[in-house]
Amino acid sequence: MNERQTTVNIISSRVGVVGLAASLALFLSACGSDNPTAATDNGTTETSQAESLTGTLAGAGASSQKAAIQAWKAGFVAKNPSAQVEYDPVGSGSGVKKFLAKEVSFAGSDEVLKDEDREAAKARCEADVMHLPVYISPIAVVFNLDGVDTLNFSAETVAKIFAGQITNWNDPAIAAENEGVSLPDLAITPVHRADGSGTTYNFTEWLHAAAPSVWTHEANKKWPLAGTNGEKTQGVVSLVQSGQGSIGYVDDSAAAGMGIAKIKGAGGDYVAVSGEAAAKTLDESELSGASGMDLAFTINRTPSDPAAYPIILVSYDVVCSAYSDANEGNLVKAFVGYEVSEEGQAQAAAAAKSAPLSQALRTKINASLDSIKVG
Template identity: 50%
Template sequence: MKLSLPSRVGAVALAGVLAFSLTACGSDDPTGDSGATSGSTSGGSALKGELNGVGSSAQEKAMDAWRAGFQQANPDVTVNYDPQGSGAGRTQFIQGAADWAGSDSAMKPEELEQAKAACGSDAIDVPVYVSPIAVVFNLDGVTSLNLSSDTIAKIFAGKITKWDDEAIKADNPDAKLPSTAITPVHRADGSGTTKNFTDYLNKTASDVWTNEAADDWPLQGGESGTGTSGLIQAVQGGKGTIGYADESAAGTLGKVSIKVGDAFVAPTAEAAAIALDKSPRDTTRGANDIVVNVDRTTTEAGAYPLILVSYGIACSTYKDAAKADLVKGLLGYIVSSEGQQAAKAAAGSAPLPDALAADAKTAVESIKGA
C-alpha cells in the first residue's frame, strides 16, 4: 500500500481543497486481505472511477482503513476523503460538491429537503461508525479521573475553574489534584462531535447546561481547535486543559470515566456498544434513512452513553448510474462485517450490532442510478 500524490477533491469541490488518495498495491494493506467486495466479480472488480467524500474528522482513521480495503478489491477506483468536519460534509453534499458525506450527526429535516436538489431524489443516512467520545485532559501527574455529567457541564460552562475544586476531589479522593486553572477547549468548526457532546450535557445535566444540542459551540470565547486533530493539539499544547474528541484520537492524554448510575465507566468500544444497544431508532424517518436516538440517560451497567453514531450520507438515487455503483460499493464495504472489523482495528470503534448492520446493508443496497 502506498500513498499517492495529493489530488483535488474534485472539479465540483471547493477549489484548492486537497485530499490524499490511497492506491492499493501489494499485501501491506492495513486491513489485511479484503476479499470480495461489493461491486467486484469473480474475475476482478467491475468498478472504475473516482469518489469524493467530505466530512467527519472523527471518521478519519476508520476511513483510511475503509479506503484501503475497498481499493485493494477495486484497484481501478480512487476514493478521496477530506475530513473537514461533519458540518462541512453535509454542506458540500447538499451543494453537490461531494459524492457522499461523513457526519457524526444525521441530516436535519431541512437539510434532507435541501439535498433533494443536488440528488434529484431523497438523501439517506446510513450508520457506519460507532465510537465513544472521550473527555480528554492534560494535567501533570494525573492520567485518569472520574467525573459526573454535572461536574463536566460546570467545567465547560466556566462554573468550575480549578482542578482542585471540591466537586472534582469528591469523586477522586486518591488523586493529587493541583490548584491549576482549568482551560476548556472546544471545536472551532461545525462538528457532529460537538453536537453529540452538547446533547449529552443537556440531557444529563440540564440544570447546568441549558443549551440545546448543536453542531456549533454555543458559548462565546474560550480556547478552540479546528477538527479533531486541532482540538487534540490544543489540549496537548496547554496545561490544565480539557476537551472532547473521538476516543481513537486521545493518544496519551488523560481520559475521564463518566458517571452512569452509581458507577464510573471508561470510554471503550464495548461500553459504547452497550449504550447503542439501549438506544431506539428515530421512527419519523423515511424508508432506508436510518437514525439512532442515543439514550444519554441510560443507567445500564457498563454502558457509556457519551457516544457518537456517525453516518454515511448518500443519495437514494444518483443521476449518474456509474457514480451510484461506486457509492453503493464503498458504503457496502463499510457496513459489511469486514469493513466494520477494519474500523475496529484502525480506530477502536464498536462494530455495528447485527440488526443495525442488516438494516444498513438494506439501505445501501437500495441506492441506484437514475
C-alpha cells in the first residue's frame, strides 16, 4: 500500500474531466438499459412507462451518513409520496454484510469493498457492483477538556496520542503546539470505535500515511489496539462527552458540544474542520480502478494545498449494476439520484456540514445511475 494514498477501485481519471463524463452520459442515455429510469438533478425520475415510485427501499451501513440520510429521506418522500426509505446506520461493515445477504438493496460504506467482498457482491447482484459517492465529510478529532474549545495538533502528535505514546494532556509535545493554552496534568483517554467502521478505516489510513513512523498499522475498519471503545458514532460521542480528558474521532456532523482540533496542514498552519477544507483534499484525490461506472476514490491523505483539511471520508452507496426486480432497481436509482442532486447535497450540507459534490462528479454519478439495468 502506498503510504500517501490508499488504492481503491475505480476509473483512472481526475474528477474534473467533465467532457468525458458528459459524453458518456449522452451515450448511455441513447443506448438505454433494459428498463431505464433516469435520475434528474432534482431527484425526480423519468421512466419509459412513466411509472410512479411505490414501495419501501431498504438500506443499511455507515453511521456517518445518519444526519444526511434523515434529510434525504424527508426530501425524497415529499417528492415521491408513495415511496418510503428505511436506513439502518449500523456501521459500514455491518451494512455491507446486510447487502451481501440481500437484506437491503444498497449499503452505505465509508470504505471501498475489499476483493473478497466485491466477489461476494457480484454473486449477490448477479452483476457487477458499483460504489457511488454520496457524502463527503471531514473527520473531526474531538476532545473533552474543561475550558478548552480547540487545540492544534500535527499528524505525529495525534498518532502518538492514539498509539499510547503521549499519555498526559500537559505533555511537552502538545504544549509546544498550543502556546498560551492552560493544559491540565490529566491522563488522556483515547476512545475508538468498537465496531467495524469506515470512519476508523479512513482515520487509520490518514494516521499511517501522515505519520508512518509512529502509526505503523495499516488502515483497517477494526481498531488495532486495546482501549476504551464505543459502538458506532454515538458510542464514541457519548464516551468523549462524559469523560474528562477523553479524545476520539467522529464524523464532523456528530462533533457538536465537544472540543475540536485543528490539524497541521502542508503550509505549517493549522486547518480547522470544514466542508470547504475537506473538498480541497478531494480535489487532490483521484478516481482509479475497475470500471467506468464504479466511482470509488483514491484519497490523497497528504494534500499539498495548505488550506486542505486532510482527515476526510468519502461515503458511498454500494449498489448493484443490475436489479432483477424492476421496482427495487427504480427505487435505488431514484433515491441515490436524489441524494446526489443539487437539492439533496444542499440538504446534507445543512444537516451534516458535508462538502457538496461538484457538478463534474455529479455528472459521472448520474451516468452510472443511468447505466443500471432493471427488470
